[in-house]
Amino acid sequence: MSTTATQAFAGAGAAEDNRTAEQRVEGAMSAFAKSFGATVAWNMESCIHCGMCADACHFYIATEEAKYIPIWKAEMFKRAFRRESGAFAPFFKILGLKKKVTLDDLEEWQELLFDSCNLCGRCSLICPMGLEVAELIEIGRRGMYEAGLAPKELAERAALQAETGVPEAVEKPYAELLKEIGEKHGVDIALDKAKADIMVCAPRNDLNRNPSSVAAMVKVLNKLGADYTFRSDAIVAENYGYYAGSSGLQKTIAKRVVDQAKKIGASLVLVPECGHAYYSLRWQAAELMGETLPFKVRHVTEYLAEQVEAGKLKLNKVDGLPTAFHDPCQIVRKGGVTEAPRVLMSELGVNLKEVFNHAGFSFCCAGGGGMNDIERTRPLRLKAQEIKLREVDDTGAKRFLTTCSDCRVAFDDAGEHFNWDKKTESLVELVADNIKES
Amino acid sequence: MSILEFSRGPMLHFALLVFVFGVIWRLLAVVMLGFRKKYSEDRHSNDKALMVGTATCGLRSWPHKEFIGRTAFGEVVGYGYHIGMFTVVLLGAPHVIFWQNLFGVSVPWWPTLPGAIITAVSVLTVVLMLTATVRRYMHKPLRQISNFDDYFTLAILYAIMISGIWAVLGGPGRYEYILAAHIISFNLLLIWFPFGKLMHAFYIFPTRFVNGYLHAKKGATT
Numbered sequence: 001m002s003t004t005a006t007q008a009f010a011g012a013g014a015a016e017d018n019r020t021a022e023q024r025v026e027g028a029m030s031a032f033a034k035s036f037g038a039t040v041a042w043n044m045e046s047c048i049h050c051g052m053c054a055d056a057c058h059f060y061i062a063t064e065e066a067k068y069i070p071i072w073k074a075e076m077f078k079r080a081f082r083r084e085s086g087a088f089a090p091f092f093k094i095l096g097l098k099k100k101v102t103l104d105d106l107e108e109w110q111e112l113l114f115d116s117c118n119l120c121g122r123c124s125l126i127c128p129m130g131l132e133v134a135e136l137i138e139i140g141r142r143g144m145y146e147a148g149l150a151p152k153e154l155a156e157r158a159a160l161q162a163e164t165g166v167p168e169a170v171e172k173p174y175a176e177l178l179k180e181i182g183e184k185h186g187v188d189i190a191l192d193k194a195k196a197d198i199m200v201c202a203p204r205n206d207l208n209r210n211p212s213s214v215a216a217m218v219k220v221l222n223k224l225g226a227d228y229t230f231r232s233d234a235i236v237a238e239n240y241g242y243y244a245g246s247s248g249l250q251k252t253i254a255k256r257v258v259d260q261a262k263k264i265g266a267s268l269v270l271v272p273e274c275g276h277a278y279y280s281l282r283w284q285a286a287e288l289m290g291e292t293l294p295f296k297v298r299h300v301t302e303y304l305a306e307q308v309e310a311g312k313l314k315l316n317k318v319d320g321l322p323t324a325f326h327d328p329c330q331i332v333r334k335g336g337v338t339e340a341p342r343v344l345m346s347e348l349g350v351n352l353k354e355v356f357n358h359a360g361f362s363f364c365c366a367g368g369g370g371m372n373d374i375e376r377t378r379p380l381r382l383k384a385q386e387i388k389l390r391e392v393d394d395t396g397a398k399r400f401l402t403t404c405s406d407c408r409v410a411f412d413d414a415g416e417h418f419n420w421d422k423k424t425e426s427l428v429e430l431v432a433d434n435i436k437e438s
Numbered sequence: 439m440s441i442l443e444f445s446r447g448p449m450l451h452f453a454l455l456v457f458v459f460g461v462i463w464r465l466l467a468v469v470m471l472g473f474r475k476k477y478s479e480d481r482h483s484n485d486k487a488l489m490v491g492t493a494t495c496g497l498r499s500w501p502h503k504e505f506i507g508r509t510a511f512g513e514v515v516g517y518g519y520h521i522g523m524f525t526v527v528l529l530g531a532p533h534v535i536f537w538q539n540l541f542g543v544s545v546p547w548w549p550t551l552p553g554a555i556i557t558a559v560s561v562l563t564v565v566l567m568l569t570a571t572v573r574r575y576m577h578k579p580l581r582q583i584s585n586f587d588d589y590f591t592l593a594i595l596y597a598i599m600i601s602g603i604w605a606v607l608g609g610p611g612r613y614e615y616i617l618a619a620h621i622i623s624f625n626l627l628l629i630w631f632p633f634g635k636l637m638h639a640f641y642i643f644p645t646r647f648v649n650g651y652l653h654a655k656k657g658a659t660t
Binding site for chain 2: 036037038039041042043045046047048049050051052054055056060061064066067069071072075086087088091097121124125126127128129130131132282283284285286287289290291292293296297332333334335336337338356357359360361
């Protein structure tokens with residue numbers, strides 16, 4: 001691949017990367033090797049090349065292009081493992097059964113690891129061997145980052161977020177945006193309280209595009225009389241280090257949230273409607289810190305469902321409009337929050353029409369894993385999204401709900417492209433709009 | 439020493455040594471990487487995770503309804519020839535005698551199937567293997583992810599199956615040579631086993647278990 005192509009893709013300062021190609025490959029492999037223990041090695045050793053994971057991946061299903069087979073995306077790293085550190089590495093080296101991975105190989109794999117994978121994990125459910133395919137791809141991304149081959153769009157955001165707490169250049173600090181949202185929507189937003197039981201975060205996408213969702217979350221918290229606060233130093237919980245494949249940046253970004261929560265003595269960090277923010281904070285932050293966190297991490301729908309079940313939050317019944325729900329993969333399939341949104345919808349009396357592939361088997365919105373941020377992925381994204389939109393249409397639904405702001409961005413874009421007759425709405429907003437006054 | 443004596447004498451012993459030590463080493467090499475301590479607050483208890491992990495060992499053989507429409511053919515063919523081979527290897531009378539001699543045990547209650555059934559199952563197994571091979575080559579995604587290991591393993595399996603059927607049906611050639619070819623190809627299988635994908639026989643249940651166990655701890659879908 002040409003240098004120009006590399007620079008077009010590369011992040012992590014690859015264009016100014018003075019390392020030799022071998023050093024960069026070494027960096028990739030070293031990061032990769034550090035990322036696994038026995039369970040990941042098992043995954044790499046166990047693949048029987050049945051190709052079944054292709055049948056779970058929306059990108060393969062939409063295009064039928066062989067390069068999109070999920071396990072193929074991890075091929076370079078599987079090959080390197082067998083050749084360099086597997087049980088019979090010398091055997092594979094001497095007989096030439098596994099070729100050495102080169103920088104050219106890795107460059108070719110950039111597209112597969114970043115531009116055509118949402119890290120959605122659907123492939124991990126179909127594998128007859130039980131391989132955690134998505135985890136291999138995630139670890140592959142870490143290797144790519146260390147080789148200076150993470151997409152610029154993600155690597156730059158990750159670096160910026162690690163440094164400033166904000167993953168984008170902003171005209172106004174997020175704290176200012178929050179205050180404006182409070183004023184515009186007539187809700188009091190608790191910001192920078194020195195002590196609070198709950199630390200709340202907001203999704204960047206909602207601050208910018210769907211401020212009413214932020215206001216809705218605050219409205220419910222106020223109604224519940226929750227002792228909560230946002231913290232200026234850690235307003236967003238999303239983590240671009242996770243997308244870019246940088247364990248170091250991911251840890252720095254997560255640490256900012258963790259430190260703030262510790263500082264105010266929070267017993268709970270409430271993650272807003274943002275899928276990867278939830279997954280990276282709920283299931284990866286403690287692992288990166290190497291410590292058990294002194295607070296719980298909950299998705300906002302989990303928290304609200306708990307309040308409903310405890311009788312603290314009562315909701316009015318909504319209209320009988322047939323409604324489909326999109327299960328965000330990082331929250332539901334990988335995160336385990338399957339029942340909470342359904343508890344809320346049930347309490348609201350939502351006339352739920354489940355799509356065929358729902359709950360843990362839901363098709364991803366196709367924007368996750370950083371793909372929403374990489375413009376060149378749009379044509380592929382749209383092909384995959386068509387599958388999902390058709391599924392939703394097949395239910396006869398007139399309303400479409402979800403619990404992830406990234407999914408909403410992806411569906412809004414697809415909806416606009418296909419002139420879809422539905423708008424993607426926030427479940428939390430529906431809850432906030434239907435609180436029963438006692 | 440005749441070729442037959444060689445195949446079931448020194449070569450078999452060598453193959454068994456490679457098999458046993460190779461398999462142990464390949465398993466150890468993975469386990470020695472260690473299991474990482476988990477720090478995240480579990481959603482479900484260890485007991486539940488153990489239960490789900492154990493269940494996943496079996497349940498993963500049956501595809502989820504969301505996938506079956508796309509995977510049914512491949513699964514029927516794949517599981518089909520595995521079941522066929524196990525039936526022949528474990529319930530064919532000559533094989534039962536072989537295992538008992540090999541392990542030096544006498545198990546009078548070990549059931550066997552009539553020779554005609556074993557032959558029919560063998561032929562069906564080869565047909566399914568052929569289907570799997572053609573599919574591997576013709577199906578673009580499968581061809582892309584296939585490598586030397588896949589084709590070499592299949593070649594050994596064909597050698598075993600075809601020589602076995604040949605010996606039983608009394609095809610052309612001296613019986614001793616055909617039987618020797620059957621045993622030699624089995625020895626090759628034992629020798630190749632630790633190096634290639636055949637190891638999935640040992641990895642399948644730990645991998646499924648770990649997947650089920652870790653997902654259950656998160657409450658994630660299995």
